[in-house]
Amino acid sequence: MTIAPDPEDLTARARIRDAALWHFGEHGFERATIRGIAETAGVSSGLVRHHFGSKEALRDACDDYLAKLIRRINDQVRSSPMPSDVNYVAVARNLLGPHQPYVGRALAEGRAEAVFDELVRLSEEWIEEYDKSRPDPPQVPRKARAAVGTAMALSVTVLRHHMSRALGVEVLSPEGDKLLAKTLIDIYSHPMLSLEDAAKAQAALDQRG
Amino acid sequence: MTIAPDPEDLTARARIRDAALWHFGEHGFERATIRGIAETAGVSSGLVRHHFGSKEALRDACDDYLAKLIRRINDQVRSSPMPSDVNYVAVARNLLGPHQPYVGRALAEGRAEAVFDELVRLSEEWIEEYDKSRPDPPQVPRKARAAVGTAMALSVTVLRHHMSRALGVEVLSPEGDKLLAKTLIDIYSHPMLSLEDAAKAQAALDQRG
DNA sequence: GCGACCGCTATACGCGCGCATAGTAGGCTT
DNA sequence: AAGCCTACTATGCGCGCGTATAGCGGTCGC
Numbered sequence: 001m002t003i004a005p006d007p008e009d010l011t012a013r014a015r016i017r018d019a020a021l022w023h024f025g026e027h028g029f030e031r032a033t034i035r036g037i038a039e040t041a042g043v044s045s046g047l048v049r050h051h052f053g054s055k056e057a058l059r060d061a062c063d064d065y066l067a068k069l070i071r072r073i074n075d076q077v078r079s080s081p082m083p084s085d086v087n088y089v090a091v092a093r094n095l096l097g098p099h100q101p102y103v104g105r106a107l108a109e110g111r112a113e114a115v116f117d118e119l120v121r122l123s124e125e126w127i128e129e130y131d132k133s134r135p136d137p138p139q140v141p142r143k144a145r146a147a148v149g150t151a152m153a154l155s156v157t158v159l160r161h162h163m164s165r166a167l168g169v170e171v172l173s174p175e176g177d178k179l180l181a182k183t184l185i186d187i188y189s190h191p192m193l194s195l196e197d198a199a200k201a202q203a204a205l206d207q208r209g
Numbered sequence: 210m211t212i213a214p215d216p217e218d219l220t221a222r223a224r225i226r227d228a229a230l231w232h233f234g235e236h237g238f239e240r241a242t243i244r245g246i247a248e249t250a251g252v253s254s255g256l257v258r259h260h261f262g263s264k265e266a267l268r269d270a271c272d273d274y275l276a277k278l279i280r281r282i283n284d285q286v287r288s289s290p291m292p293s294d295v296n297y298v299a300v301a302r303n304l305l306g307p308h309q310p311y312v313g314r315a316l317a318e319g320r321a322e323a324v325f326d327e328l329v330r331l332s333e334e335w336i337e338e339y340d341k342s343r344p345d346p347p348q349v350p351r352k353a354r355a356a357v358g359t360a361m362a363l364s365v366t367v368l369r370h371h372m373s374r375a376l377g378v379e380v381l382s383p384e385g386d387k388l389l390a391k392t393l394i395d396i397y398s399h400p401m402l403s404l405e406d407a408a409k410a411q412a413a414l415d416q417r418g
Numbered sequence: 419g420c421g422a423c424c425g426c427t428a429t430a431c432g433c434g435c436g437c438a439t440a441g442t443a444g445g446c447t448t
Numbered sequence: 449a450a451g452c453c454t455a456c457t458a459t460g461c462g463c464g465c466g467t468a469t470a471g472c473g474g475t476c477g478c
Contacts (some may be wrong), residue, residue: 012456030240033436034435034437035434035436044456044457046438046456047456047457049436050455054437055435055437105318107367108368109314109317110371113371116375117374139391140392144375144388146375147371148372148396151364152361152396154364154368155363155367155368156357162316162319162356162360163356163357163360166325166352167352178414179349180357182348182349182411182414183349183356183357184357185410185414186348186349186354187358188401188407189400189401189402189407190400191398192339192397193397193398194398197398198395202394205394242465243466244465244466252425252426252427255468255469256425256426256427258467258468259425259426264465
């Protein structure tokens with residue numbers, strides 16, 4: 001558990017990047033302005049250009065930063081003894097931490113590919129473990145299952161506004177987090193389809209062509 | 210199965226709205242321009258303002274249109290004998306049809322609330338049915354489960370670019386659709402958590418406070 | 419027949435934005 | 449001390465956009 005450094009101590013470049021992550025996450029890339037980002041970072045707008053060249057490049061830098069971050073945490077999770085990471089969704093959300101708004105927006109726009117792909121990789125490894133104790137052989141590539149599972153896990157982050165409204169509690173708050181965790185445990189422990197229903201659906205699918 | 214009317218026959222207002230749905234879905238609200246929408250609709254940009262007043266109001270009109278659309282289809286699904294609606298995700302995706310890009314973007318921005326809420330309502334009814342044959346009593350409000358399940362079902366739509374890349378096939382294509390369907394059947398018929406694991410996780414959660 | 423209205427176009431305005439340029443201060447090298 | 453590079457600011461430009469306004473033809477009510 002490392003303490004976040006005093007923003008005063010961060011280099012201007014890092015402060016700009018952090019401000020951009022916040023502004024892009026809060027307002028979206030298009031609505032966010034370089035001037036606003038500069039103000040939050042406590043620098044002139046010219047310095048933003050000096051360090052990053054353009055608004056697009058600034059966004060790329062944000063994505064790169066998150067890519068590195070998630071790779072680091074990914075390695076850490078992988079090398080840990082996996083104590084009680086029952087909650088895949090919670091892991092995904094906690095990994096992203098305060099950058100959830102940015103990541104949610106970026107993913108929805110098809111960006112932050114490294115973040116998504118890294119989560120898929122992590123998911124693949126878990127599924128590999130899971131498959132060892134699975135009775136029936138999977139008919140679907142592991143990567144496909146990992147990709148869909150990852151998307152599902154991320155849906156709470158991407159759709160958090162709707163989730164908060166429907167749940168009646170802000171999902172980023174402690175209460176929301178708890179309700180969410182309980183709900184996920186319930187859902188993940190109860191298959192929506194029985195094996196017969198699944199076989200039926202599979203047959204219907206094959207028949208359809 | 211009704212045939213889509215010839216665009217020539219649509220009123221200008223409807224053509225503008227359809228063009229807006231397309232442009233907003235393709236480029237996002239901010240990048241889309243009234244001039245571009247007008248051109249696609251085959252009208253002057255002034256007419257857009259004449260009919261809708263402002264760009265924001267145009268978007269509201271799009272959301273209203275989709276809200277009505279999904280309510281209509283929702284009622285239809287509800288009154289149907291539910292033949293083989295094994296695939297909740299497929300239902301959600303097919304309901305939205307060609308407006309998936311727009312809906313995905315709108316949802317990610319916290320908009321199109323009616324669409325989300327209507328899908329939650331539909332999901333709630335299915336869960337109500339599901340609960341009748343469920344052995345253990347649910348510890349979580351039905352609405353919460355419906356909301357999370359809906360978000361998960363929508364994740365494929367919202368994150369379709371990443372899904373397509375990870376799956377190696379465009380999810381909106383027939384092949385992608387089939388792979389997706391098979392994957393969903395597999396996932397929905399295999400709980401990620403055993404009941405013991407779920408109980409353990411639940412206990413850990415309660416202990417944590 | 420005539421005014422009121424509606425659907426629609428053409429044109430223009432003004433603002434906010436990304437981007438560019440010129441300039442300043444300070445520290446490092448030689 | 450001279451030169452220079454880096455970090456940084458101040459100022460301005462130009463473009464694209466949403467928005468506003470003026471006007472035109474057709475049609476309906478009276």
